Amino acid sequence: MTTQVEYWRWTESRYTNPEVDWRKASTITAGIDVGSVSSKAAVMADNEILAYGLMRTGSNSPDSALNAINRAIEGTGLTMKDIKFIVGTGYGRINIPFAGKAITEIACHARGANYIWGPVVRTILDMGGQDCKAIHCDEKGKVTAFLMNDKCAAGTGRGMEVFADLLQVPITQVGEMSLQVDKEPPPVSSTCVVFAKSEGIGLLRQGWSKNMVLAAYCSAMAHRVVTLLERIGMEKEFVLTGGISKNIGVVSRLEKELGIQAVPLPKDQKFDPQLAGAIGGALFARDLLAKSRKAF
Amino acid sequence: MLSRLGRFFVLSTSYIANYGYADGSGEYYVSIDSEKCNACGECIPACPMHIFQVEEDDYGDMAAVVKESHRKSLKYVCAPCKPTSGVRNLPCQKACKPGAIVHSW
Numbered sequence: 001m002t003t004q005v006e007y008w009r010w011t012e013s014r015y016t017n018p019e020v021d022w023r024k025a026s027t028i029t030a031g032i033d034v035g036s037v038s039s040k041a042a043v044m045a046d047n048e049i050l051a052y053g054l055m056r057t058g059s060n061s062p063d064s065a066l067n068a069i070n071r072a073i074e075g076t077g078l079t080m081k082d083i084k085f086i087v088g089t090g091y092g093r094i095n096i097p098f099a100g101k102a103i104t105e106i107a108c109h110a111r112g113a114n115y116i117w118g119p120v121v122r123t124i125l126d127m128g129g130q131d132c133k134a135i136h137c138d139e140k141g142k143v144t145a146f147l148m149n150d151k152c153a154a155g156t157g158r159g160m161e162v163f164a165d166l167l168q169v170p171i172t173q174v175g176e177m178s179l180q181v182d183k184e185p186p187p188v189s190s191t192c193v194v195f196a197k198s199e200g201i202g203l204l205r206q207g208w209s210k211n212m213v214l215a216a217y218c219s220a221m222a223h224r225v226v227t228l229l230e231r232i233g234m235e236k237e238f239v240l241t242g243g244i245s246k247n248i249g250v251v252s253r254l255e256k257e258l259g260i261q262a263v264p265l266p267k268d269q270k271f272d273p274q275l276a277g278a279i280g281g282a283l284f285a286r287d288l289l290a291k292s293r294k295a296f
Numbered sequence: 297m298l299s300r301l302g303r304f305f306v307l308s309t310s311y312i313a314n315y316g317y318a319d320g321s322g323e324y325y326v327s328i329d330s331e332k333c334n335a336c337g338e339c340i341p342a343c344p345m346h347i348f349q350v351e352e353d354d355y356g357d358m359a360a361v362v363k364e365s366h367r368k369s370l371k372y373v374c375a376p377c378k379p380t381s382g383v384r385n386l387p388c389q390k391a392c393k394p395g396a397i398v399h400s401w
């Protein structure tokens with residue numbers, strides 16, 4: 001029997017914060033971010049992140065959302081009943097039946113980045129599964145401008161998966177491998193993933209190494225993000241969220257082209273930056289709940 | 297934009313929303329300045345392609361947005377309104393008294 005290797009597959013994960021006892025918390029809220037590639041849920045006990053779950057998005061949003069939240073609360077002793085308010089965000093946000101409100105990923109990423117990195121953050125580059133966004137925010141994590149490019153998959157996680165699969169390289173190693181080149185190749189020219197893929201096949205036929213082809217693709221992705229930034233402007237400090245933020249090959253090329261470094265994750269920070277949207281959602285949920293309690 | 301908070305009017309949200317895309321041929325963004333937009337809705341009937349709608353934003357204020365269904369094709373959607381030469385008089389901008397709508401191309 002042969003098993004087929006899926007090179008694009010990244011590991012689903014979950015996390016419980018050992019320092020938080022939810023039984024002592026007065027309010028438990030959650031944010032669920034259903035993206036095109038991954039679904040994330042963050043659960044908050046008062047002002048602290050209690051747990052999160054990161055799963056692959058399935059064929060429909062309600063199930064994907066439920067999967068993510070179930071994974072997040074697994075082993076914590078919490079049940080869905082304990083969660084008093086849920087905000088849905090991401091691509092599938094309007095199809096989450098148990099969410100009390102849907103908020104765009106733009107606002108949630110800004111809010112979440114502010115929580116993770118602190119009030120210094122002014123620009124957020126979210127490189128997600130299906131689109132790429134540049135967001136400006138103030139010191140409170142409130143959006144001051146945004147721009148997204150959702151035209152095509154090339155500069156996105158989906159595009160990266162296509163390349164990992166083509167070259168039979170595990171997606172988590174793409175970034176490292178793309179840096180192991182003697183000379184930086186010119187970026188692939190196609191902005192459409194279908195064309196970029198055939199360009200990649202062409203380069204392999206010409207005898208390019210896998211690393212060189214990955215370098216050409218990572219550098220094309222970095223360049224696309226810089227183009228987005230040229231329109232909206234770059235305000236320091238900047239951070240990266242979304243799945244591609246874990247790809248060192250894209251991130252280092254991006255920093256090089258911009259001439260500045262992204263703010264590093266705080267040392268005591270245990271949260272995956274891919275969770276920014278879900279964390280922002282949980283924070284909005286907390287505020288909305290507080291507001292509705294005040295109203296009565 | 298303006299929103300009512302108790303008896304007072306306060307300036308709350310202010311952000312610039314850029315809807316659109318860039319491709320090999322150029323950048324096609326329609327931006328709406330939420331600080332200027334008063335949610336009057338005049339742009340909705342003014343636009344022959346019906347690209348605008350007014351909805352509640354993430355912070356609970358009303359503002360105009362470009363519908364999702366049109367964000368990937370603005371170059372073509374707006375083409376009939378845009379003369380290749382001469383005076384440009386876009387219906388959306390004419391209708392918007394506060395001047396909240398800007399086109400990047």
Ligand code: SF4
Pocket residue numbers: 326342343344345346347373374375377378386387388389
């Ligand atoms: S240019 Fe014409 S089609 Fe485009 S938004 Fe304005 S009114 Fe609508």
Ligand code: SF4
Pocket residue numbers: 328332333334335336337338339340348350359360391392393394395396397
């Ligand atoms: S016409 Fe201008 S002010 Fe009125 S809703 Fe449209 S964008 Fe806002």
